[in-house]
Amino acid sequence: xxxxxxxxxxxxxxxxxxxxxxxxxxxxxxxxxxxxxxxxxxxxxxxxxxxxxxxxxxxxxxxxxxxxxxxxxxxxxxxxxxxxxxxxxxxxxxxxxxxxxxxxxxxxxxxxxxxxxxxxxxxxxxxxxxxxxxxxxxxxxxxxxxxxxxxxxxxxxxxxxxxxxxxxxxxxxxxxxxxxxx
Amino acid sequence: xxxxxxxxxxxxxxxxxxxxxxxxxxxxxxxxxxxxxxxxxxxxxxxxxxxxxxxxxxxxxxxxxxxxxxxxxxxxxxxxxxxxxxxxxxxxxxxxxxxxxxxxxxxxxxxxxxxxxxxxxxxxxxxxxxxxxxxxxxxxxxxxxxxxxxxxxxxxxxxxxxxxxxxxxxxxxxxxxxxxxxxxxxxxxxxxxxxxxxxxxxxxxxxxxxxxxxxxxxxxxxxxxxxxxxxxxxxxxx
Amino acid sequence: xxxxxxxxxxxxxxxxxxxxxxxxxxxxxxxxxxxxxxxxxxxxxxxxxxxxxxxxxxxxxxxxxxxxxxxxxxxxxxxxxxxxxxxxxxxxxxxxxxxxxxxxxxxxxxxxxxxxxxxxxxxxxxxxxxxxxxxxxxxxxxxxxxxxxxxxxxxxxxxxxxxxxxxxxxxxxxxxxxxxxxxxxxxxxxxxxxxxxxxxxxxxxxxxxxxxxxxxxxxxxxxxxxxxxxxxxxxxxxxxxxxxxxxxxxxxxxxxxxxxxxxxxxxxxxxxxxxxxxxxxxxxxxxxxxxxxxxxxxxxxxxxxxxxxxxxxxxxxxxxxxxxxxxxxxxxxxxxxxxxxxxxxxxxxxxxxxxxxxxxxxxxxxxxxxxxxxxxxxxxxxxxxxxxxxxxxxxxxxxxxxxxxxxxxxxxxxxxxxxxxxxxxxxxxxxxxxxxxxxxxxxxxxxxxxxxxxxxxxxxxxxxxxxxxxxxxxxxxxxxxxxxxxxxxxxxxxxxxxxxxxxxxxxxxxxxxxxxxxxxxxxxxxxxx
Numbered sequence: 001x002x003x004x005x006x007x008x009x010x011x012x013x014x015x016x017x018x019x020x021x022x023x024x025x026x027x028x029x030x031x032x033x034x035x036x037x038x039x040x041x042x043x044x045x046x047x048x049x050x051x052x053x054x055x056x057x058x059x060x061x062x063x064x065x066x067x068x069x070x071x072x073x074x075x076x077x078x079x080x081x082x083x084x085x086x087x088x089x090x091x092x093x094x095x096x097x098x099x100x101x102x103x104x105x106x107x108x109x110x111x112x113x114x115x116x117x118x119x120x121x122x123x124x125x126x127x128x129x130x131x132x133x134x135x136x137x138x139x140x141x142x143x144x145x146x147x148x149x150x151x152x153x154x155x156x157x158x159x160x161x162x163x164x165x166x167x168x169x170x171x172x173x174x175x176x177x178x179x180x181x182x
Numbered sequence: 183x184x185x186x187x188x189x190x191x192x193x194x195x196x197x198x199x200x201x202x203x204x205x206x207x208x209x210x211x212x213x214x215x216x217x218x219x220x221x222x223x224x225x226x227x228x229x230x231x232x233x234x235x236x237x238x239x240x241x242x243x244x245x246x247x248x249x250x251x252x253x254x255x256x257x258x259x260x261x262x263x264x265x266x267x268x269x270x271x272x273x274x275x276x277x278x279x280x281x282x283x284x285x286x287x288x289x290x291x292x293x294x295x296x297x298x299x300x301x302x303x304x305x306x307x308x309x310x311x312x313x314x315x316x317x318x319x320x321x322x323x324x325x326x327x328x329x330x331x332x333x334x335x336x337x338x339x340x341x342x343x344x345x346x347x348x349x350x351x352x353x354x355x356x357x358x359x360x361x362x363x364x365x366x367x368x369x370x371x372x373x374x375x376x377x378x379x380x381x382x383x384x385x386x387x388x389x390x391x392x393x394x395x396x397x398x399x400x401x402x403x404x405x406x407x408x409x410x411x412x413x414x415x416x417x418x419x420x
Numbered sequence: 421x422x423x424x425x426x427x428x429x430x431x432x433x434x435x436x437x438x439x440x441x442x443x444x445x446x447x448x449x450x451x452x453x454x455x456x457x458x459x460x461x462x463x464x465x466x467x468x469x470x471x472x473x474x475x476x477x478x479x480x481x482x483x484x485x486x487x488x489x490x491x492x493x494x495x496x497x498x499x500x501x502x503x504x505x506x507x508x509x510x511x512x513x514x515x516x517x518x519x520x521x522x523x524x525x526x527x528x529x530x531x532x533x534x535x536x537x538x539x540x541x542x543x544x545x546x547x548x549x550x551x552x553x554x555x556x557x558x559x560x561x562x563x564x565x566x567x568x569x570x571x572x573x574x575x576x577x578x579x580x581x582x583x584x585x586x587x588x589x590x591x592x593x594x595x596x597x598x599x600x601x602x603x604x605x606x607x608x609x610x611x612x613x614x615x616x617x618x619x620x621x622x623x624x625x626x627x628x629x630x631x632x633x634x635x636x637x638x639x640x641x642x643x644x645x646x647x648x649x650x651x652x653x654x655x656x657x658x659x660x661x662x663x664x665x666x667x668x669x670x671x672x673x674x675x676x677x678x679x680x681x682x683x684x685x686x687x688x689x690x691x692x693x694x695x696x697x698x699x700x701x702x703x704x705x706x707x708x709x710x711x712x713x714x715x716x717x718x719x720x721x722x723x724x725x726x727x728x729x730x731x732x733x734x735x736x737x738x739x740x741x742x743x744x745x746x747x748x749x750x751x752x753x754x755x756x757x758x759x760x761x762x763x764x765x766x767x768x769x770x771x772x773x774x775x776x777x778x779x780x781x782x783x784x785x786x787x788x789x790x791x792x793x794x795x796x797x798x799x800x801x802x803x804x805x806x807x808x809x810x811x812x813x814x815x816x817x818x819x820x821x822x823x824x825x826x827x828x829x830x831x832x833x834x835x836x837x838x839x840x841x842x843x844x845x846x847x848x849x850x851x852x853x854x855x856x857x858x859x860x861x862x863x864x865x866x867x868x869x870x871x872x873x874x875x876x877x878x879x880x881x882x883x884x885x886x887x888x889x890x891x892x893x894x895x896x897x898x899x900x901x902x903x904x905x906x907x908x909x910x911x912x913x914x915x916x917x918x919x920x921x922x923x924x925x926x927x928x929x930x931x932x933x934x935x936x937x938x939x940x941x942x943x944x945x946x947x948x949x
Contacts, residue, residue: 089304092281098311099279099328134311139304143904147303151283179303181294182282227724228879230919242918247724262918269915273884306908307888332877351719351877354702356887358877 004054004166006035008042008084009074011067012094012135013060017085018042020152021057027159034166051077055165057084057148057158061091062136066129075142080165084158086151086181088138093151095135103131147173149181188254203245203256204232214258215267215299217274217292217385218333219246221407223342229333231267231296234258242266268300276307277356279314279328280386286399287387293331294386314359319369322376322392327359330388336360336380339406348374379406422687423565426556429678433557438476440516443493443545444504446479447486447631448663449624454506455490461509462492469513478554481632483545485532487784492523493545500526531801532783537764537790539772540748544632549667552674555635561680563754567643568688571754576647577603580750582758584770589615589706589743590821590847591923592769592836598740601730602648605738610650612641613715613734613741616657616664617699617706620819621870623850625774626744628786630657630664633748634671638694640747642681643754645692648740653694656711658701668696703820703874707922708741710876721878722922743848745774765791769835773846779816779853782807789834796830799853810855814938818847820867820874821927823934824860843934845927860939861946865893867931875924882925885916889932896946903947910936 010018022042024031037043038050049070056078062068075081086092097106112119122128138144148161157178164171173179184199188206195210202225207214218229227244234245237255245258257263274280274293282288314327334351337360341347348371352361363371381389382402390399404420412418444459462477483491488502492512501512501523508523515521538544547554555561567576581596602610614637618626630637641653657665672694675681683691697715699705705720712734714720733739749771753761762770769791775798778784782804789798795815799805806812814824817834823844825832832838836846854863872886892909895901913929913936920926936943 083304086283090275090281091309093284095309095311096279096281098309099313101313137304137309140308144304149303173303174301176298179301180298181280182285182288226878227921230879230881230921233919244724244921248726265911266915266919269912270880270919273880273888276888277880277884307884307912308891310887331880332883353877354704355873355875355877355883358883 003036004034005038005050005052006031007037007039007044007049007053007056007074007078009039009049009056009058009060009070010041011058011060011071011088011138012063013085013087014093015041015059016152017057017059017087017150020085020155021158023155024159025155027155031162031166049073049077053078055080055082055162057082058088058138059084060087061094062132062138062141063094064129064131068132068141071138071141080145081138081142082146082148082161083138083144084148085153086149089147089149090181091135091137098134102133106131146171147179149179151182186250186252186254188250188252188256190256191258197250199250201250203234203243203248203250203254206250207245207256207258212258214245215296216246217296217331218335220335220339220383220403222410223335223338223383223406226334226338229331230270233263233266235260235263264300268302269306271296271300271302272305272307274331275302276305276309277312278330279311281328284396285329285387286390286394286396287329287401288397290397290400291387292385312356317362317368318392319367320374320376320392321369323368323378323381323389324392325360325362325368325389326387328388329386330360331386332358332360333385334360335383335385336389339379339383343406343409344375344377344379346373346375346377349380382406423569425679426561426565426686429553430557430559433553436553437557438474440475441495442475442477442512443480443483443495444477445481445483445489445491445545447482447628448661449482449486450489450491451663453490453503455504457506458490458492458504458509461506462513465510465513468510471513471516475513475516478548479550480546481544481549482541482628482786484536484541484786484788485526485783486786488526491526491545493528495546498528500528502526530783532785532787532803535793535797535802536788537772538788539752539764540629540636540745540774541632541786541788542752543636544628547633549632549634550670552635552671552678555633556678559755560635561639561686563751564639564642564646564680565686567646567754568686568690573603573647573649576643576754579758580647580753583753583761584758584765584768585746585749585753585761586769586836587743588745588749588773588848590818590845592846595742595746598730598742599644599647601728602650602738602740605731607738609735609737610648611734611737611739612645612648612650612653613711613739614641614653614655614744614747615706615708615711615741616655616661616744617711618661618744618848619658619701619703619706619874620821620848620850621867622778622852623776623819623848625776625786625849627661627664629744629748629774630661631667634664634667635675636748636751637744638671638675638681640750641694642685642692643750644740644742644747646690648738650740651691651693653692654697654715654734655694656697656699656705656715658699658705660701665696665698672696702876703870704876704922704924707924709922711741712739721876722924724921745849766833766835768837773834773849775849775851777803777851777853779851780806780810780812780855780858781853791835792833794831794833795825798834798851799830803853806853806855810857812853813856813858814854814860814863816844816852816854816863816931817850818845818930819850820870821845821923821930822847822850823930824854824863824938825934826938843930843937845930860935860942861893861897864932864935865890865897868893868928871924871928875928879919879921879925881916882920882922882928885912885920885925886928888912889916889929893932896943899946899948901946901948906943906947
């Protein structure tokens with residue numbers, strides 16, 4: 001049997017979910033033995049999301065054009081897409097900017113009202129991705145196969161989600177250990 | 183005192199006449215989910231989580247306000263009820279700004295627990311991200327409307343137990359919010375005795391002690407039932 | 421005041437009335453089109469011609485053909501003038517002695533009038549609603565007299581039960597059963613409430629009844645009070661109906677002066693007083709438990725039923741609460757008998773119903789028709805169909821709680837059960853006709869927006885479910901929705917319907933469900949490619 005092609009993606013989130021992933025400690029070695037890590041900010045140097053990915057953990061909400069482009073590519077090239085952590089599932093803390101009512105007021109607040117020296121709005125087309133009007137959870141943009149809430153989901157929850165997948169089974173996302181938000 | 187017998191999830195239960203289905207279920211050790219119900223204050227039937235199916239009645243009825251009747255056959259865990267409860271909790275999450283990870287009540291929140299109970303791992307409904315204020319004008323407490331689910335437990339506990347009636351609900355529909363006094367800053371409401379019962383009654387992190395930070399709030403809804411029992415029966419039992 | 425007095429007033433009034441009466445509509449709709457000026461000018465023209473001893477102009481209530489107002493009808497010759505302007509007045513008076521008036525002449529035998537059967541609106545548009553004498557002259561308060569002196573409360577209730585009258589507010593609960601329940605409840609204090617918080621978009625039946633014949637409602641309430649053992653009644657009317665309120669106030673005052681309301685009514689031991697409570701215009705206050713809370717001075721929020729108001733209503737007392745049109749039927753039932761009343765209509769829906777016929781239709785206005793008449797007869801024959809050769813696509817009945825009935829079902833008889841069977845409901849009587857250019861998804865969105873704004877916010881399915889449904893419909897109309905969104909919409913409709921606390925939420929998804937049922941193609945055509 002071919003090794004499972006495994007990826008992790010980091011969108012609008014604090015990277016805490018990835019830190020929690022690293023908390024899997026020695027189980028990471030077991031995981032590494034069973035999967036081929038094809039794309040991940042913490043496990044692989046590839047810069048382009050590849051084709052034919054079996055399982056992908058997506059951390060973070062969709063906040064800018066870059067995230068949007070990547071998540072569509074991820075969906076297209078991935079069999080099992082997992083919303084990984086509260087930011088992916090609910091948009092969470094990054095979405096607290098949504099209450100300000102759009103991208104422009106957010107930028108103004110951050111770079112003009114609260115800026116110190118040289119107050120100016122960041123604008124570098126093609127280099128700095130434009131903010132979307134709202135930060136949205138992943139499933140509001142593309143279909144999601146498995147939801148793993150938590151801020152961050154702890155290592156046990158991540159392992160309990162991935163283990164069945166390695167055996168070709170769907171994990172049971174149920175109970176406090178698996179789906180508690182926060 | 184007359185007694186009524188009924189079945190809940192096919193378990194026979196005998197309770198005193200006048201008891202609600204919720205009370206009967208509790209006596210039988212059957213948990214029916216609730217959010218707006220609070221021991222010690224009146225019931226309003228607003229959260230719709232305790233809806234149950236009763237044989238022969240084609241409507242779902244709230245267990246908290248429906249009195250038991252002889253021979254009643256109640257079901258509390260049908261597939262339909264589970265699905266509706268899940269949707270109800272999703273609707274609650276979608277209408278406010280419930281960011282568990284930065285909430286004072288993280289880990290001690292009835293809404294968060296309810297999501298686990300009903301098996302909600304995400305909301306199928308779009309989050310609405312309403313723009314809601316926070317009132318920190320009271321010297322001891324604060325209210326964050328982003329986390330309010332309009333259960334009105336604070337309204338009832340203040341009016342019925344403390345007798346101050348500081349809280350009420352203003353506006354209608356999606357624009358509803360709880361107000362203090364005549365929609366004044368909480369700190370300016372003279373009627374408030376600063377007793378803190380609303381803090382204990384609040385199921386989420388909406389009303390909290392000032393100074394509490396993420397995950398530090400532990401509310402004590404049982405305190406209110408204790409106070410009522412103490413007052414009515416002169417029994418100080420918990 | 422006894423029967424002889426009542427008859428004396430009637431006799432005196434008949435003596436006073438002139439041989440020729442010009443009925444000039446002074447209801448809200450016609451007033452907005454300067455009918456008061458028309459009435460004044462008619463009066464001046466009569467004086468000018470010195471016809472005062474045989475001609476009079478009477479400000480009357482609604483004649484029904486509101487789309488063609490202001491209306492003036494000359495009695496007894498029945499000549500009808502439509503869209504009368506103040507300038508037409510003089511020529512109308514001149515036409516009494518031959519000649520032709522400048523105003524457009526209408527056809528009083530048009531199917532719009534001829535197909536009607538007027539019980540509630542029997543004298544609407546014929547008497548001056550601001551003068552109790554005119555009401556008494558057409559037999560007013562005789563039914564109350566009959567109830568008080570010839571019947572017991574039990575026989576009154578029996579008569580109402582036998583008549584088969586069902587609540588006209590929308591639900592269609594058997595009126596006699598409701599009365600019997602309240603009558604049987606123990607307790608010395610009971611109340612009667614008239615629900616005049618009409619709020620469906622496009623509906624103005626109750627307003628018209630109150631503006632045209634307020635005493636009819638007062639008499640019905642007094643008879644109800646006698647039957648159930650209540651001595652105090654309230655009329656809960658919305659503040660947006662200032663003319664109805666004014667006329668009710670006047671009517672109550674006149675009724676008290678004439679001894680048909682107040683203490684020892686018609687010199688019997690029966691006391692009954694009526695107070696008006698003015699609502700602030702919240703749609704949800706038409707829901708009976710919310711209405712009661714509002715009368716009590718609280719926030720107009722519904723509470724769970726049971727207990728029903730019949731058991732525990734206003735201030736915890738047994739309370740009879742009926743709609744305006746229901747009370748307006750009582751006089752006829754008591755006067756002419758249950759057998760006569762139950763001979764009208766279908767097996768389970770007796771009597772007549774008033775509808776406000778609006779939308780894409782030639783003849784707009786109020787009609788009172790016997791139950792069992794088909795939608796086709798109402799819309800095509802009486803209403804004249806869609807103007808300019810358009811086609812009827814659907815008929816919406818029951819307001820935000822009702823549904824859209826496709827043209828293919830126009831042969832459905834209008835009665836409580838048939839309408840319910842096809843996914844709509846009788847409702848209070850709004851009937852909106854839609855033509856081939858109407859987008860049914862937009863219609864559903866319109867009604868959902870209405871519910872979203874009018875939900876009280878107490879229970880979550882209605883407070884937020886309506887918002888989510890409205891957003892899903894908007895998403896669909898923006899062509900951003902997927903088939904999964906449609907599935908979610910459908911299951912949310914079921915959820916809101918089954919879990920909401922009161923009738924508002926329980927029926928809010930109906931416009932979506934009925935259009936989804938009959939016009940599914942329109943939904944599917946909007947799904948994101």
